[in-house]
Amino acid sequence: MKRKTNFSSHVITMFIGLLSSVGDWPILLAVRRGLTQVLPLILVGAFALLLLNLPFPQIKTVLDAVAGENWYNLCQIIQQGSFGIASLAFLISISLAYAQQRGDVLAGYRVNTTATTVVCLSAYFVVAVPLNGSIPPGFFSLGGGLPIAFCVAVTSAPLFLFLMDHSLLTKYLESVGSDPEVNNALAAIPSGFATIFLFGIVRILMENAGWGDLHHQAQNFFGSPFKDAGNSLATGVGYVGLSQFLWFFGVHGPNLLFGVEQDILRVASQANIDAAIHGTEPIFILTKQFIDSFVHLGGSGSTLSLLLAIFLKSREKNIRRLAVISLLPALFNVNEVILFGLPLVLNPIYAIPFMLAPVIQTLVAYAATALHWVPMTVNNVHWTSPILLGGFAATGSVAGALLQLVCLGIGTLVYLPFVTLSNSLYARRFDKEIKGLGIAAESTSTSPSGRKCIDLPGQTGLFARVLAADLGRALDRDDQIFLVYQPQVDVDLGRIVGAEALLRWKHPTHGLIPPHITVALAEDTHLISDLGMRVLSDACMHHSVLLNQGETDQILSVNLSAQQFEDEFLVEKVVEILRKTGVKTNMLKVEVTESMVLTPDVKTISILKRLREMGVRVAIDDFGMGHTSLRYLKEFPVDTVKIDRSLTLESLDGINDHIVTSIVSLCEALGVQIIVEGVETEEQLERFREHRCSFFQGYFFSKPISGEAYVELVRGQVK
Template sequence: MPPNAVLKLHLYELADRLASRPFFLSVQRGLALTLPLIMIGAMALLVKDFPLLALHDALDAAFGPHWRLFCDDLVAGTFGIASLAVLCAFSGVMTSLDNQRNADRMVSPTMATVIVLASYFVVCAPSETVSWQHFFSLDQGMLPALLVGVSATSLYLRLCRIRRLQLPFGAVGHDPVMRDVLTAMPAGVLTILAFALIRLGFTAAVAADLHAALHQLLAIPFRGSGDSLGFGLAYAGLSQVFWFFGLHGPNMLFSIEEHILVPAGAANAVACALGYAPPHICTKAFFDAFARMGGSGSTLCLILAVLLGSRDNGNRKLCLFALLPALCNVNEPLLLGIPLVLNPVYALPFVLTPLVQTVTAYLATACDFVPRTIAAPGWTSPALLSGALATGSLAGPAMQLVNLALGAAVYFPFVKLSDQLRSQQGKRVLDALLRTVTSGSPGPYGRRCLDRPGEEGRIAKILANDLERALSRDDQLYLVYQPQINAIHDQVHGVEALLRWNHPVFGFIPPPLVIALAEDTAQIARLGHFILVEACTQRAAWKEQVGNDLVMSVNVTPRQILDPHFDRRVEAILTEAGLASKLLEVEITEATLLEPDAATLASLGQLRRIGVRVAIDDFGMGHTSLRYLREFPVDTVKIDRSLTQGGRRGVNDHIVRTIVALSQTMGFMTVVEGVEEAGQLARFLSLGCATFQGYLFSRPVSGEDCLRFIRNNARP
């Protein structure tokens, strides 16, 4: 196996393992659940701090000074409590996932969130002289919140598993939740007490709380650091490592920003005002302008790489949606949508891109190609504008353009790799969904696809939404046609219309899965109407070029048959297409277990009365086959491909011979499906069969190719 193929395989396996881990899922989903807060807060900050005075003057004229208060309230209610929101979301998600893995022991996600929230306040409560909001905010509270969320939730769930800690309550009161609360109460009490002891340890170590202890720890590697390239790479790299694990990198290193980068920028501004050369290269404005275009990870570069090189329409649409926020350095839609957080495929470029950009910008600045940063534009200042404002020169935006190109080049091969891995993963999930569909085992709500857990259910929901959109378009769903050959007379007897869906991301979607998705979402009537219209229109288009007895066969589902207006819908389609009813045959799949009750018989009887033919598909091995022959008005029986397997004089031959004899006695026609070899054809001809369908004669082909095949095999 080539080295690059081995690397792809390892990355795929690693991504698959990480995606299935409850911890990583909890982090990704916990962050994703807070995305509305992040986006609203970011937009409020963008409006409030946008570096265009004309916009502020227009808002003052329209709303007075109140629009600033409005933005402040939005920021306080979103960014101001973001760490608490992540803490609660993570705890609830992790508990729900634990319940899925341990169905015999259910823990209330709400109670788990309450316990974890209490643990967070116990270990992180600040002194009375400090604002609480400072500790709940996105920039200051995220790391403590995630650490407490992970540790407290894990501890509480482990304690809940210990039977000796479960209070022996049966039914308590009229609400079953009361029993759950009382049973898990010792575990909750012990969890909170454990974090109280941790807080006591911080106090003994002369650290006010967890928040202060963490910031002291993170500042240690940067003590005594100068304005060097090594410092810049260490700061940019560590920031990206935090971001990869879902932690806001610059905010995690706030003490470095506060004590080193911001003072360096202020010193540059003072020096410039006094007429001296600015002394520092590494400032907050330097990293914001040259290594965080689009947000941490320089995600504007990723957007460019995806738009230029990705074939994944889903990611392309996501990037277009994220383009405007990314221009203002808000990258959460990409971090959580692609995702970049905890995604091993993008780990290397996500960390490497800002490092490369730091090196190029540092060297360009050291060589005086780019002025040193003298101003600190708002962090939401758009790319190119931020470069001009930070340096006071057009060299700033020129440097940003160079770094955008370099970053896109770093991301580009990983975008291609991500497409390949996602395609492989999609095929694996589609295979699993197809097995679920063909097994005939619906979920708890009677749906065969949408009720599936995990990745299968997620992909099923995506496909279901895409199918609804595809039904309104004309470029994804289409029909192909497979001829049915009368081998005795050597001519085409009929054609079966077969559905195809070419999904823009997952490629070919198996027809049984398409039908199951349509049934799960109540789209089967629309899909069935589409198939009938396309097939009848195609057959009508052949009217002057083929014989008057060529039948078009179309598969229908039980839900279509049981529609009391189905016969009228079919008749209307035939009339609109200008097609005689005798040239349409509807196929009922034996495996669908359509009951031959009064409603079914009435529907099929109506179809027969208007002249439409009825066929039983996949006939032979199901337990309802003979019952169908007895109860249903049948014109054609299609012998299942499972009976075409095996050697001569086997049991299958006896079954086929019996079906042929029945067809002669009862007056219906037989079609043998799945004929792929000349030996099979000779075998079934010897058993009395005459009409065949399979790859030996023709694969399913387009309407144009099918017509060519029919005309080439017509009688002279």
């Protein structure tokens, strides 16, 4: 049994890894991001479509009485301006997202996002627009040019950037001393010309093959398997399965299979209605009302089932919010919001349930009707009729409404495992991006604009920009940014002498974000001053509690970023916070990084000297990462050196001990205090005790704790 369980776990892990790899393909990431960016257009179009197709005549009568025809005309205009141009919107958004995602340097030039989008747009018109220039109504709509727009976007953008990276003519077009943007535009000429020219050749080949009207050709191709099909279960399963398959690729399945609907489903519907009128038994199970009532719950793909599964299992807050937004349209079987907002289109995670759930629902509903548990559909019901009402109206029976609930539950059960799988993939992707941001945040390299994280290419850069925006909002709240304190101990006295205030950011979706990433994002977005002052203020407020209880000898250590020293009013801000909280200057210790010592700046040193003259102490954090900084200690205004945790590890060649000996000897000569960071074991403690160190900080003594716990720890120590 254990071996079978391990095998199953291994298979699931491999499946998750495969989906993760496929989902991380640059073009699929661009498609998902591009579709999401057009969500406002899809949302307003969906509500306009819903109002135009309300299943309740009474509401239409009220709207007519209040606004006349204006409300209807307004909805038509909005639908034309949203769904009517969706193909163009998706094409532009996907090509732009792909170019932004690449974000790297091609042939010595930054990816030109504008040129990429323009070239893709041109390629689309070259391939799609009729040769006579006459564009028929609905040509750019969701059901019109969307399939071609998808195909062009996912091929023309990669082709253009590939050619740009390998063009032999690019270097000949640049001009020394010119505006970089002009040079970037010139560099795009050869690859842009080649891309559009190649799509022009494709168009000529299509015309010669008689494929001028691709939509008509596609209707004939996909409708051909059903030409001689009868009204049977096989026809229903084939129609539903193929329709879902097409929808997965962004193609309006029912539109391409319109012949099946017209010649089989609607004919059967009318025959059943006529039979009911004449008092005879209906004979067709498979009708348009059957599909609309029991399969398209929430729209194609039974997306109402997906929404229910999301509410039950999803841990992604953005997805849950999208589900809430999608719920009202989905109740009336308008599913474009979830279809293009999640998105379901080209989403490998939901490919299986998106196609499988409607097929299973078809089988179940067909069996229930064939067994006479549910009457056949005998009434015309508008496709926007909500669940329960639609099933009851179509069959004239409560059993129809109950069958809808059963189908909804079955669809939900099909989607649930994949929502759970989405949670796992989301967590894996988050870990991957956090790891990438962590490496960038700790690196000394920056983009040309001086930023570490938010200019990174690809998904990591996108994730950094999302987090940076969230950090800005978090600073305006009181429930995300908080501090913990790690006590500092004098082992000679056997008591706590202070604590370092450590920043924590608990993101509402992603949980705790590593502090060095938070700081790097704040520096990238010039929020570091606000964040630094927030940390200092909160730390001093907590420390004032100790003051009020008579603990006046505890030293509060707070980190300052190098970027904060660019603020000419830094000293004044520190003084104001100390004044408001009542913390004395000699109780505050500001910590700066060793890199600031290695590259001392006149302005920084001036600010630190002013703080020291006021009584504020200065510490160098992570000292020893580059021990060449020893020679700067004499000039740098410093009271304390914190030996980096990397030196607490005993090296095989003893080099770490030699470095520590040098640091201790120099600090003793200069009268500088030493605090050893990262002490986790008694062996480490004893080794540094042999080096005459007395002050320590690390998990051996205490992990970082809340402000309240720190106060209690200080109050409870033996004096």
